[in-house]
Amino acid sequence: MRLEPTPELQALRHKVRAFVAEHAPGTKAHAGVRAPEPELMPAIRAWTAKLYKAGYLGIDWPEEYGGRPDAHPLEPFIVAEEIARARTWPPVGAAPLASAALIEFGTDTQRARFLPRIRSCEDVWCQLFSEPGAGSDLAALSTRARKEGEGDEAVYVVDGQKVWTTNGQHADMGYLLARTDPDAPRHRGITAFALDMRSPGVEVRPLREITGTTDFNEVFLDSVRIPAAHVIGEVNAGWRVAMSSLGHERSSVAARGTELLVHLDELTVLAQRTPVAGGSALDDSATRQTIGELATRVHVNAALVALAKDRMLHRTERPADALIGKIFFSELNHDLVEFGLRLLGADGLLTEGDPAAVADGWWADAYLYARAYTIAGGANEVLRTQIAERGLGLPRQPR
CATH class of the missing domain: 2.40.110.10 (Butyryl-CoA Dehydrogenase, subunit A, domain 2)
Known part of the structure; x- marks a missing residue:
């Protein structure tokens, strides 16, 4: 497995980072996969259209619909990571799923009708x-x-x-x-x-x-x-269409890994700024130990993401890879934001809009949302059964 980027991919990352800094529609206020307020949608539609026009989305589409046959398979991951690093809005909605289904299974008429409107973000x-x-x-x-x-x-x-x-x-x-x-x-x-x-x-x-x-x-x-x-x-073959398109959500996994690295830095800053007995919470050895344990898990998560990308490149993906990554990320994310809320103590009860709330109540919002990650995309309890059955070949659970 190769972890370091090639010079070409590193140059692309710098280019994407500059593009995001210039064109992004501001900071996303809430943690997780969230829906924007209606008044934000025009700016997000325009931002999404710019990403497609610049060739940063739809990279793996057919060339006649704006894709690039010479694109590196890791380019979509880099774009997703840089959007997450900037804490700005990714494209909202299920266009990646729908476009994957249309490209692989749709008719020429369907592709000609729907794909250009996805690129222009006329259709969410x-x-x-x-x-x-x-x-x-x-x-x-x-x-x-x-x-x-x-x-x-x-x-x-x-x-x-x-x-x-x-x-x-x-x-x-x-x-x-x-x-x-x-x-x-x-x-x-x-x-x-x-x-x-x-x-x-x-x-x-x-x-x-x-x-x-x-x-x-x-x-x-x-x-x-x-x-x-x-x-x-085909009629009655929708399960195959759905399962194939769900496989195109890989770049969001990389984005979540980047989110955790960003939140780990924010947790460390929070500990530095939280006063405790004449010093800061970071002066406390128990706090440092907990942050160290979380940091270890965050970097393990990053390694899991890198492994998933490497296996994708070499077409050696395993049935349990995505399931393991999702469980690990969702439970780590919960533990990280929970500790941030604990550091705030009673101030953690202050929510968005309260003038005294730290980071405008972000930690409370992130904690309340964190449980959703353990359910979305399949409840972790169900996914553990799937790992046992599909990944490890254990006897199937009685139905």
Whole structure:
């Protein structure tokens, strides 16, 4: 495994860092994968369009849609890392998932229609996968799509409910999974669709979270009509489409590793500035030991990210790699921000908007959000079972 960057990649990193410093739409106030306030969306759309135009997003797309066949496979990781390092907004929504599905499984007509609008950020996409009874067990989804008509007039009529839809309130399009054959086995009979979120029968209801913000939504689908031409891939083969596109989320893992390095530095500064018995919290040996332990884990996480990138380059990825990385990151992130909140003591109760709050209440917000990372993308308890079964080949858990 090679950990040091090549001179070419290091030069690219400096170039991206300068671009981000010049064009980014300000600092992202909250930790985690969050939805922006509505008034921020025009600036974020413009910022996203600039990233695509500069060739920093959609690098691995087909050349006719703006990709570069000579691009290094690690370029998307560098871009994601530099956006995270600057603590600014990454592109919001599920466009990376939707574009991956369209590029691999879509028709020429679909690619020509949707991909340019993703690049210009005229369309923000959301991911309509999870349901109240199908979160970590996505194959249990029950939203139904029944076909009506034939030929050019054919449509699918969709009824059901989705939940935990990040940025659903901002989305123009939805990447939807629905069951088209209720009699087929669990992982079959599911079809992927491109859904216009302005269609009659689509209702988005925001979910107010413990952080006080609205990042997730419920989405209700009541006799929503989707043209058959908006089926992505083959009918009843949506599971394959979804699993393939989910594999294109790798760069976000690198961004999270960078986030932890940034937050570790911020934790150290916080300890230096927290007064304790005539000195600072960093003068206390127990505090230094805890920060040292967290620093060790942060650098182990960075090594896991590097290993994942190396295996991706050499096509030696293993089924459990992403699962292990997600569990390690999410639990480390929780422990790091929890310790930051403990350092603040009673001041940790002060939240965003309070004039006396340290870092405008960032540590409290990050702590309240941290548990979401252990659930999103599959609850850690479920992922441990998958590691045992798929990664270690242990006997399957009784169903």
